[in-house]
Amino acid sequence: MTTRREFLKISAAVGGGLAVGFEFSEAGAAQAAELTPWVVVRPDDTVIIRYARAEMGQGSMTSTAQLVAEELECDWSRVKVEYADTNDQVRRKRPWGDMAAVGSRTIRNSQEYLRQAGATAREMLVAAAAQQWKASPGDCRAERGVVHGPGGKKLSYGKLADAAAKMQAPKDVKLKDAKDWKIAGKPIKRVDIPATVMGRQFYGIDAQLPGMVYAAIAQCPVFGGKVKSVDESKIKGRRGIIKVVQMDDYVAVVADNWWRAKEALKALPIEWDGGKNGEVSSESIRQFLKAGLDAQQDVVTARSDGNVEQGLSGAAKVVEAEYFTPYLAHSTLEPMGCTALIKDGKVEIWTSTQNAEASHATAAAVAGVPLENVRTHRTQLGGGFGRRGGSQDFVRQGVAIAKQLPDGTPVKLLWTREEDTQHDFYRPVSLIRMKAGLDASGMPVAWYSRVSAPSIIATLLKLPLKEGVDPQAVAAYADQPYEIPNVRIEYAQRNPHVPVGFWRTVGHSQNPFMRESFVDELAHAAGKDPLEYRRAMLKEASKERAILEATVKAAGWGTALPAGVHRGVAVTEGYGSYTAAVAELSVNDKNVVTIHRLVLGIDPGYAVNPDNIEAQMQGSAVFMLTAMFWGEITLKDGRVQQSNFNDYRMMRLREMPKVEVVLAPTGGFWGGIGEPGQASIAPSICNAIFAATGKRVRSLPLKNEGFELA
Amino acid sequence: MIKLTVNGKPRQLDVEPEMPLLWALRDVLDVKGVKFGCGIAQCGACTVHVDGEPVRSCSFPVSAAAGKKIVTIEGLARNGKPHPVQQAWIDNQVPQCGYCQGGQILAAVALLRKKPNPTDQDIDEAMTNICRCGTYARIRKAIHAAAKSSKAKA
């Protein structure tokens, strides 16, 4: 078996190489002392901080290390970050806990044990110094990688590491108050960026092994369909072709070069059996969801306060609307793929994954080997956005194809962009009915929403739903913050054959659009300013109110705008953070929308790396604007109609509006960063479009409503 | 046998003339900084310089590169020091996932060669590569910064 070290040597030699800022665990490990699973100190004072989850551009590799380093009191310039090894994870019974970077929860779910790890290692270093000096640990203190003792004695962490590793880990450590932070809370430069810009970053697609072969794949274009027949004779004699692998629902061509495999696959006649699903279209799905809105059966209640019927019947005015959001693809720029090597009952995989443990367990299951015989090599991800976490289809395929090849043959599976677009686990389609009753003053006394949509948790993860409710499907409704006495939220779970999955911001990528647009409709029906209307429904002391106020203040809500320029506002909570958005835009007589300014506010509780938070908010703007102007996956004959960036459009540089970020952390809690930023954007834009044109957008994408982005 | 120069080194390879330069570089010559994103010249992750011009190598036959000088993201640095554009990318913390950034940087270098002091409109027109993470604001900032730093040196 190619060892990891050999592999690394190989890849370094060919220029695939490793990142400058971080490294894999074997290099130099011999002389390093592990103080906790998270902290390793080398004699030369290098401090290695391990990172367990994934880095896909969200920056957590750096911000988690900042939290460890803060408590460790080390010298940040001597810090290197390396990935925790999945094989060690299994053998050592999960010392690193959850390895998944999903749900914007890397910081909020691991901050406590990471800070404790830093503090624990620091105490061990101090104790080792005190022992050496025969001093009391209370008379010693750690600062920037050095322990200082009585009489001006000092020893660097590198000199103390060996002794410290033998010290008993303290049971209770005191963590710093955020106001005393020196490394955390600062806009520290990301550790992975130098390698990226120098072309040395290592992604899953970059694995290169001696004797490696390449696989291109064609999956049944109709979800759930099967391979009927393959005519291998048509590609016989083509250069470099090694094998045609026929599986239940896909065909792979293996060749000595990926391009040759892909070209041969194009020429390979494959007959598919799509079955009943071959009749499904976007129209039939829409009808299916529509029936869910009216159904009496198979509907559950996700929230019920007061009595909605009474509230509505006693209302001075009732407002009703239906909202729609489409399926969306993730379109990570690096397509799905997995390199797998099976040899002597052991399995190694190289893949861009948001959940290395899931990849590891999947590889073990498919290969039929114990977890201890697997290693999932950690790499940077060329985008994740939820595609590479909850579904490990690419690993399943990569290992299954490797199983079809002679033992010891490494194979790199790579999808085309077309496969990637047409075989995603899509952001669910959703149709929602809203109804609200307003009292004589125009304020809502009753709010009713019914969500007719697929369930990711029931269909992808196949987990039981508590009382039949998928919390993501009713997100932002069931937990809406407005003070309304009578509320009922219903969920009609309707699952078409299209696979659904976690798409950045998940339920909050669509429901806030509908909720906050509808709140605007109510404000309009009441003849009130949309900001004042929200203020009246939000408790003064609420976090929602605070971020709304900070954002509208920065945006200058209420100040005069140039002729033709209009504002829209929205506020949403999600992933433990609170966000608000104010859009300023104009719409010309051809319905071309010019966004002059987008002000995005976020309160994540604690801001571990402010510059990274700004970057995530900027990125969220591009991601959401792309989706809301152009994004839709449609179906015909059971198949996805879009295929590549020519028909599934991405925003480009010239289209990105000016984005201003209002970072307003109020402390006392830990919120997410990667996803919440998207939530308030769509409604703020659509509310501004209404202000500009009088047209209420109730369905996305905007291109289908006649609007274009300038 | 097709002969070309990659990052200053003469290379030769025996492949089909129609094989895209991208795959010749990645799978045959093991130059991994150039990335595959779409295969139809839409995204620009595969951007390389061919005799100084930015080219989308996924749709550029390797035979058309014969005898030419290819520069990939790995070949921009001089004496181990980042190119001024790379430095500007670090200073402005441009990348997120980073997958498109080699192509973005090569597109920016080509732009700055033609227009050492580009306007926002010049940047809009030249920078058509897709970044799914949405780093566009920082790309713009970094290009302006690189233009300034180059001027300061000149």
Add this chain to the structure above:
Amino acid sequence: MERRRFLEAAGGALAASLAPRPLLAQAPPAFAQSADSQALVKRATRGKEARVGKVKLDLPLLADNGNSVPMKVAVESPMTAADHVKTIRLLSERNPEWEMAAFHLGPYSGRAEITSRVRLAGSQRVVALAEMSDGSYWMGTADVTVTLSACVDGTG
């Protein structure tokens, strides 16, 4: 093997067993000592004490999905008429049916060992509870991480 369903009894346990709890919130290496699993054991023994030991439960540390997870339970017992294992029960913190399975044994079983597959609704601590012929209870536990369900633990 007999798979008993305690649907009605599960009604009460349902809310508790499915209530989200902050898995791994503080100590990543292991599941925090769970009040849930202790309560389950109490329920199964009708309040009698169950001692830790004699029962060895093997489950994989990681499962790629929870639909069919291999498991093995072995109980130290001579399996004689005088001293044997009467039942082995598998208790789940998070499944809708808190008692996943019950296996009835006797001296005729020869060995107190069971190999089977179980369905797990997410990452959790599983308890194997053995009732001995003398009426005493012994237990062993195992923590399983269902890796794909990691996406929905907490707030998703």
